[in-house]
Amino acid sequence: EGDADEFVANVEITSAKIIGDNWYVGILGALGAPNFAATAIELNDDGDSELDLTFGLDKPAGVAVGFSDFEFGLGFFGSYDDPAAYDLYVSAVTPExxxxxxxxxxxxxxxxxxxxxxxxxGSVKVGFAQDDLSVSLASDIQYIKDGSFDAEVALAASYDFLTLDVYYATSEFPLLDDNDDPIDVYPGAENILSVQLGAVIEGFDITVTGKDLVNTTDLSAEVAYALSDELTVSVKGGYSLGTEVWFAGGGVEYAADMFTAKLDGSYYSTKQLKLSASVESDKLVDGATLSLGYAADDVLGNVSGDLDNGHLGAITAKAVIAF
Incomplete structure (x- = not known):
């Protein structure tokens, strides 16, 4: 990935385990703090939580151990330059x-x-499912000795053709990027409350979302319709009461046997045009997912400052291999 005069290639091994009968030892990092309180509202396009309460730390260096569906982690941060500076981290997750x-x-x-x-x-997740009804309630709670207390709560429910997601966080816990820098979704916000309603009616997949209702109040809606088993089209739009910015856009997705292709675009009242396109396949190479994507945050060049994908956009080729 990169801009017009730069090419960057990254090779990263994200998981390596020694596996035995009903046990494993992971050697590339300790088991991170659980993030049970996650709903569809606060997931980004990659399926990662935009808000993640984990002591402000990314997955620490160390080991992870699994036994009979229980998981444990031990991590340590130290400095040769300052032996008195250290961080000792432990974690555990039970099976369901x-x-x-x-x-x-x-x-x-x-x-x-x-x-x-x-x-x-501490994290807890309780679920109940019976017939057409499914309800899940999860919470992550963190206390630091200096007196800071933070929590996030997520409710996900569905009944027949209806879905409901509710997310609340005492303050922003931004996800860290590849350089361990925070990705601020709601900079400096407190009491973040978001709600999303969904329904599938006569082939139309309808989603209405209200993000950060206490502060910026970002409202949006999207309607998707499957024209065939392979082709789905969608339209979307939204308005922020806090910033008074509106947007409108749409997308197309084509899912074939060998690949899935997507095209998406949105125009904002700030004269900003966002475009993205991607092709992904897990059938071309056994055990590998190959993808080629393009994303541009400001095609028209009307927004000043740094952007994640630059003004003209960035092309990313990726291969995720499991072995």
Whole structure:
């Protein structure tokens, strides 16, 4: 990926495990703090949580151990230049327990002991499913010794053709990028409350979303319709009460046996035009997912400042190989 005069190639091994009968040892990093409180509202295009309460740390260096569906992690941060500076990190996640017919629960814990800080982290997720009804309630809670307390709560429910997602966070916990820099979605915001309603009616997939209702109040709606088994078209639009910016756009997705192709575009009242296109396949090479994508944040060149994909856009070729 890169701009017109730059080519950047990254090769990254994201997982390496020694696997045995009902156990494994991961050697590329400790098990991160659980992130149970995640809903469709706050997931980005890659399926990652835009808000992630994890002590402000990315996945630490260390080891992860799994045994009988229980998972444990141990990580350590140190400095040769300053031996007195350290961070010791531990975590654990249980499997999903079934308490009664349709009622399940899962739990997670993490702890951070550092030369200048100490904190505890807890997660719980409870679910219930019966016939056409499905409900999941999850929460992540973090306490740091200096007195800071943060939490996030996520509710996901569905009944027949209707879906409901509700997300609340005491403050912003931004996801970290590849350089461990925060990706600010709601800079400096507190009491983030978002709601999303969905329905599938006569082939139309309708989604209405209200993000950060307490602060910026970003409202949007999208309607998708499958013209055939392979071809789906969509239209969308939105308006932010906080910034008074509106947008309108649409997309096309074609899912063939060998590949999936997507094209998406949105125009904003700030005279900003965003475009993206991608082709992805997990059939061309056994055990690998290959993709080629293009994304531009400001095709018309009307927005000043740095943008994630530059003004003219960035092309990204990716191969994810599992072996």
């Amino acid at each position: 327990f079934e308490f009664a017919d349709g009622l399940t629960g899962q739990f997670g814990l993490a702890g951070l002991l550092a030369d200048d800080a100490m904190g505890v982290f």
